[in-house]
Amino acid sequence: MSSLGALDQATAVAERAAELAGEDWDVLAGPDAVAGVEAITAARSFLDAALLRGIARVEATDAVRGLGWATVKDFLTHLTGGHKGSGGGLVRAVEQLRDLPEVQAALETGRVTLPQARAIASKVHTLPRVPQFRTAVAGAMLDLVDTHGHDASGLQTAFSDVVRDLDPDSAIVDAEKEKAKAERAAHHARHLSFAEDGHGGVRLKGYGTVEDAERIKATLHPLAAPVTTEPGACGGVSRRPGEAMFDESGVATSAPCLTPECGHDGRDPRQAGARLWDALVDACDRLAATDELPRDHGSKPRVVVLIDQDSLKQQVIDAGLARNGHTPTGARFSASAVRRMACDAEIIPSVLGAEGQVLDVGRAQRLVTATIWMALVVRDRHCAFPGCTRMPLACDAHHVVHWADGGATSLDNLVMLCRHHHVLVHQTPWAVHIDPDARQPVWTPPPRHALDSLRGRATYRPARPRAA
Template sequence: MLGALAQASGAVDDCVEAAAWALSDNELLASLDAAHKVGQRLAAVQLGLVRELDARGLAVAEGASSTSVWLRDRLRLSSRSARQLVQLAATLDAAPPAVRDAVHTGSITVEQGRVLAETIAALPVEAGPEVADKATELLITWADRFDPATLSRLGERVLAHVAPDLADQAELAALKRATERAEARRHVTLSGQQDGQVRLSGTLDTETASLLREAIDPLCAPAGEHDERSPGQRRADALGEICRLALRTGDLPDNGGDRPQLVVTMSLDALVNGVRAGTLETGVRLTPGAVRRLACDSAVLPAVLGGNSQILDVGRQRRLFTGPLRRALVLRDGGCAFPGCDRPSRWCDGHHVRHWADGGTTTLGNAVLLCGHHHRLLHQGDWTVRIAADDRPEFLPPAWMDPLRTPRRNLYHRRC
């Protein structure tokens, strides 16, 4: 191995001496992809060495208290990086052979391999090896398209694709465990400071945090263009305002005040019977019990909006995407709909696919949710957005980027 690593080091020397400025655009992009792949493969080799060293106990034999402490000193790493290196080596060592092979060949990154290993290890025992193999194959396919964070979110619902009969039961069990942990750890602390201030700290369960966010978000907006408060200061002021309103009249703003406007992506029967998990408009999953508790004190908004009380198509009468129409837009897009953007819905505005000034209507079929950056980018004219046949937005890149202008979609906010 030492000889092979010496050859690899010599090849790296050649790359360092090569002039990047002399590469064409295509060569530059290809070189970046190749360097990344080689780097990931070498990282996998290093993890294998760390795992073998840890298994042999060489670090302890040399007097170190642990392998991570020894690595910190020998490789001059931070304590956190050394611990992560040992943990990652153990995680990948326990991964299915297909995942390890994909990491070693550079088909997936080391971080993606960690996500896949942890996802497969978390599958219920009753799923069996056959289901685990199917999940592994699907996750490796997904890894070709998604970053580790998105891959982790998709992995939470992988059973819905490979074993639908087990998916609901497994998700409910996982949600129950997570809810129990969150409820056990919940706390709020008010600590008096010497200067008369009070330090507020704590941890909230998902249900309580959702209630707090619904109440506090509408009051956090800057008060005009000359508002110099930081986001943290605005949140603190909003919390004080909520307390004052609650003590006085309970008259909170319609868009997030008196009671949370709960968007439930399930049938009414499923909600009433409490047999499936629910999803808030933020994408957070809740147990059926939590959904039913919120429903007792909330205005529950069905996933299919419309009817006499909730009209989606407001035509030319209104220009802004507000009220039930905005909630429907958030429910459909989940956040900024531009490909690859992870901005949440509360940072986004509704955009007319066909501009209002050109006769476009304020309807769900003429709307797309965009963050500020991509809203400005779209108005520059190089990118084009349209609503596809399945009523979801897709974006056409400029011709200089993709001569075929192949439609692209945001898969980050997709709910499996």
């Protein structure tokens, strides 16, 4: 079937389903209603199989990123209107069934329903990674559907019996469990410490899992490779004897010895352990030179005290900066004026209204100040894009109306976005505005390319986490 044919058929099925939903079912006799429900259930199973095929293709093409979605699971959760995480369940089903072609075929031929297929796949994927064993267990569970009509709950209950029948001595399962237990123990015992020896040196001591060690070695070994030079070519400047130098393109150059009349023969004079140490320091230097390390918008860790505007106003009055709720000129003070006077009085608040919403933290420049950033953290808590919970350290402050277009650097024109979603918002049809009453971001997703006439959504307001 061509891609155009699949799309045409999917659209036609949706239109026919919409017609079916509007039929007058009250005129059907009881037996006919039963037959109708059975037919719809069978059709739904085939549609579920087609849905998974479509999801697999969406993942392969990464098409949803062009619409502003960070992941396919977020897109599916929004599209289906399901509970948080429901989209991830569909993505996992695609991945798990990919490794179980017999179960996938059973779903596509109507032998099992999607709940049954997911019950089998999710249970089988808890088994050791022994392909023949997994295939045998999946086949036995499909037989239970054929012979006993097990539903999803029945399959989950029968799983343990099936495993025991196929692995009566637990030789396969226990071997994997012991290995996993040892790995967990190593993970919980992980540590790294630095101890000065009192003679200008430091000893490192650590412990971790084999998996972590492989990741560390994969990074350090390329940096720890011996660096050779022409004999006698020990020129250059380095912080440590034998340290590799790199040109602007990242290519290793000469390794200076800094030893007078060393008679260098071109070989790297460092031992393997010295090269690994230098590689560790080099890796840290490279990381520090990137934008990956946490920098909380120039703001050091601090305690943010939340205070309502009336209480703050009283503190300003008590400090002698205003009288009777008015400025010295007689004007009533705004949240902005209160904030400025409080700052002069060394009261550093995030100004909150009666219902706890942030009112104002000032507007002095295009770039977000540390104070404004703190207020954004108080309001948004994490990346405000639908479904994303990246922490503030990984986020930027995005102007809803760009500064160049007259937008203000104020909370009513800012939203906290992680780097990925900050770029996507600038490049995709996603739209956001700050609700004037709730003072919270409200999102409008891009239009869907199909079925818009059948069902649509207007806006998406991310759920706010409870305060700790």
